Amino acid sequence: MAHAYDFPPAVEGTSAPSRLTSGRARGRILDAAYELFLQRGIRDVGINELITRAGVAKATFYAHFTSKDELVLAYLERCHQDMTVEAIMAETGRRTEDPTGRLMAIFDVLDGWFRQDDFQACAFVSTMLEMGPAHPLGIASIDYLAQVRAFIRALAEEAGLEQPDVFARSCHILTKGSIISAVEGDREAAIFAKRMAASLIRDHGGDAPMAP
Template identity: 85%
Template sequence: MGHSYDFPAAVKGLSAPPRPTTGGARERILDAAYKLFLQRGIRDVGIAELISRAEVAKATFYAHFASKDELVLAYLERCHQDMTVEAIIAETARRTESPTGRMMSIFDVLDGWFRQQDFQACAFVSTMLEMGPTHPLGVSSINYLAQVRAFIRDLAVEAGLERPDAFARSCHILTKGSIISAVEGDREAAVLAKRMAASLIRDHGGDAPMNP
């Protein structure tokens, strides 16, 4: 692809946007969790470390979060606000009004994310893989990821693609697979996934360039 894009702050911050600490105990705990969970995952970070990093008392921690799982759910909600669907939707709409073009530009957004020096895996994919698909935190992560698939399906319907549900499922597999590949070190993953998405669009009766 080889293009250089000027990403808005919300999209540039897909991996871990800096947030000002407000000073409130709950926000300090959440700020600490946000940084530690993104860097090291869920299981590796204990409550004692979170309390120390947030500089709060143990009683204060439990006054705001009844358990570590409750804190993780708040962390995932913050990631949802900062990193995923809203940023992708806004950026694709900024680039083009064409539903097909917006589907293709999802991979351009991912490409910009993957090429950041501080790139980190999607919090929802990481949490789901770490905790498993039946754990409540895994279920929550899957539900957030499903919103991306719903967005793709809406675009497919708008573009008049055949079998929009099947298309959205396949395209969603490409987005998640490209994230895993990028974590492995393949910074071209989104470029390759975009080419496969174009083929999928054509297979479902749409019009997409042969060499996107």
């Protein structure tokens, strides 16, 4: 999910170098990257702009990140903490303990995300499409996306669905497709995807209610 960071630029000075600790400097850089990469993608944002936005010296930037790619990997990890499998697992678990119900709840979680005013595309889908599946950043994005598919497969096994791997691949296509549709402007994409997921569950021998 996207978050707005409204902090004034801070300039490192020789008068109080201890005020900007190593952890705080790294946090500023990541905050700037998180905001700019989500808004504009990876290639469009340069290191100099990131340094200016973070309000750190160039030497400080390179003390924490030896390259832009290394910063992007840290950015993807932050996105992973914000809205990926852990967040989805936790939220679906709060809604129901039934594995079939949790599969359906995935799309309720996505629906809430899509309807946020500051909704941005999934960082992993965006980065993979921008950088390509063979680029190290694309590979990292694919690995994060695979964790969602593994979660879906685990729920499918718990629900006793037939061919849980095939189901997980198919359901994962629905989640990624709904994200793309939401970016296009269809804020009801998750609702339509949920209906298809219910049909998919029944096709694999499960008992899913008809989605509204």
